Amino acid sequence: MRKQERNSSQKATIGRIVRYIRRYRIYLYLSLILAVVTVLLTLYVPKLTGRSVDYMIGKGKVDFYGVRGIIYKIICCAAITGAGQWLMNLCNNKMTFEVVRDIRNDAFEKIEKLPLSFIDAHPYGDIESRVIADADQFADGLLMGFTQLFSGVVTIVGTLAFMLSVNGKITLAVVVITPVSFLVAGFISKRTYSMFQKQTAIRGEQTGLINEMVEGQRVVKAYNQRAHVVADFDEINDRLTDTTLKAVFYSSITNPATRFVNSLVYTSVGIVGAFSVIGGTLTVGQLTAFLSYANQYTKPFNEISGVVTELQNAIACAARVFELIDEPAQIPDAEDAAAPQTFEGHVRLDQVDFSYTKDVPLIENLSLEAKPGQKVAIVGPTGCGKTTLINLLMRFYDVCGGSISVDGTDIRMLTRDALRSGYGMVLQDTWLKSGTIRENITMGNPDVSEEEMIRVAKTCHIHSFVMKLPKGYDTPVSDNGEDFSQGQKQLLCIARVMMCHPSMLILDEATSSIDTRTELKIQDAFGRMMEGHTSFIVAHRLSTIRTADVILVMKDGHIIEQGNHRQLMEAKGFYYNLYQSQFLGQAI
Structure with missing residues (x-):
């Protein structure tokens, strides 16, 4: 039941984030378009490189005119890709920080509307941590998601399309091994979310203690409570360290695990491609392009797995901010409430x-x-x-x-x-x-x-x-x-x-x-x-x-x-x- 509640909470948080993003969907659409353009041009380069290799096979058979034309095309693709990536990052940054600004504004406005009973019952440092630290962590995860997730997904789809255009049999070998990466990433992400959620809660507790002790430093020193305060901080810090290490441990497994799967993909392409070249169904240039595509195909899985981990942390942080935003506000004024300018004072x-x-x-x-x-x-x-x-x-x-x-x-x-x-x-x-x-x-x-x-x-x-x-x-x-x-x-x-x-x-x-x-x-x-x-x-x-x-x-x-x-x-x-x-x- 707790697992179902956690999944439901996670989906609700993602839904809330999407609603904030909709306000700036123009930047989202531009980012997607630019991601597609830059990825397609990036993937077009290996195909050009493969052609240039075929132009240079055989002694005295180098087609300098053809190679020169390909070099010009590669330079143009690189220039357009660089400009596109710069614009895409600009859109992602604009969208991310506008969303975080809106969330922070909503959180701060809610603090102004909350009844004093809530403020009195919660440590000030924890409330500050939600609005500042958790919002920052959310921004970092969201920015990474926009920057790498879009281009990563488009790269995977685009690479498959380019590989299919070259050789369907080798592409099939790549696709068969691909689900292993998803299984590994899914297994790890399920365990990291709860870890990061606990981490943000303890971080808020730690911020609350620091805030309280800094404000009351004179009293702490006057009553010789420094050792006691340090012991309290160490206890919270130890819990934070333990939770963070577990979260980092699970998240750090992602990269080497997906790299192992990616190496299998690359090896499969090399073996199957070599036999295809020997059999005459594939040229050396096409094999060169295929190996490049295999490398580009597997690279996004490493990035996406890292992004998934960061997004888990970002979603956990966003959930804490949304908890604050969702707190019941004080009872609003009655619709027919009077607003006299002065009082007699009875x-x-x-x-x-x-x-x-x-x-x-x-x-x-x-x-x-x-x-x-x-x-x-x-x-x-x-x-x-x-x-x-x-x-x-x-x-x-x-x-x-x-x-x-x-x-x-x-x-x-x-x-x-x-x-x-x-x-x-x-x-x-x-x-x-x-x-x-x-x-x-x-x-x-x-x-x-x-x-x-x-x-x-x-x-x-x-x-x-x-x-x-x-x-x-x-x-x-x-x-x-x-x-x-x-x-x-x-x-x-x-x-x-x-x-x-x-x-x-x-x-x-x-x-x-x-x-x-x-x-x-x-x-x-x-x-x-x-x-x-x-x-x-x-x-x-x-x-x-x-x-x-x-x-x-x-x-x-x-x-x-x-x-x-x-x-x-x-x-x-x-x-x-x-x-x-x-x-x-x-x-x-």
Whole structure:
């Protein structure tokens, strides 16, 4: 059954590749025509060579005029063949890289449409490996296939036709031995596909580990985990080596096996041809042409066997890219979804249930209401569902039960773009894209004026340090801003949000990496910005939320307490103990 599934998967992958190729079939047709022309001219040369040999047999019987005419014809055939092969390679390259570009575009577009649940559940390195390394491997195999497969098949067919025109009996001897090459190639190709498929999967795993370790190198060194990381890498590398060696071993058998079969063909032609010359049914020149044809006939089998191996690898790589493309996209916006430009900020959660996995409930029967302009703080122990609640508000994840509404409209009846444009979000984990500082802080509002940008930058206390940089706001940012301190990156992210003038705000430990003095100034700036806007603040430092209108205390996915700071302290419940533990060192 597994074999049938593998064959079915392989056929489906080939079908997908063919559909991509159809978009550029004009290059395919041109390549086929040029392959036929170049092969026919190449095969015509041995026939001319055989004639020239017959012109030179016998002492004093050399036909110089005839030989000279043949030389001119050979030169013309060689020139046209060279030009044809150059054009054919041009068509093959154009077709191959257009196809790979389209596949990469589809894969990247799918990544943008995938739900965050998929991104969270898969190593980033494996996803990158599919789009980059696997696509490159596919391109190499496809290019080899186009370059050598077409001309190889045409050479085999054309050679048989030319040999038939010379002598049918010797041609029959060649044809009888030919199926052995196909049997050998078929036997090997069946075993190499699964090997290459496993190889690409392990390569993706290896890329994922490398990506993870490079990003976390400081942590690895800080905790002296270098030996452990190297051991993990060695284990994956050993598996990759073992799988690759097996794949290469089986694929390397192809060439010597087919060469052995080809030698049998050449020997058969030589023996049968020699007896035919002795018997007078074949001339020496015709035997010379036949031996040349036998060599050209067998040569494509070597190339095709190598191509088949590469195509097996290419198909396995393409299958991994197509797996990514075929992943279910996030649920599309409803056809009648609204797209308001602004929001009043009346947010309501009604009996919301949510879990990342079906068997492990996280949030159950959660209800709350945030009125326009309210500052809502969310506190609680680690793992209680604070960040999950933020993910639900932004609709990064959809609720499993209940509903969330903004201004009386279920967020599932709003377009995601409109909903997320209504929020400004600053996370504890900073992220800067490759580009300039200007492009990073104006990401949500690229049309902002220079004056407004500088005003906001001064409010966020980044203008002074930006102006000290060599190119100011046009200073390049790379590697997620590794040239900047964590605090500077967080200030840039805060400026990015302030530049958007959002209707609602989400702050998830937004000032965790900023010094106390700057934090007070930023809190003041946030305070002015949040006036009249609904704000959700996730905080671990409870001193930052004492002025919140409503404080929601979460535990195990439920709101266990609700009120302002004074009310909760007077109640002397969970919040009171949490607050006391931070400032007086008391246990909860």
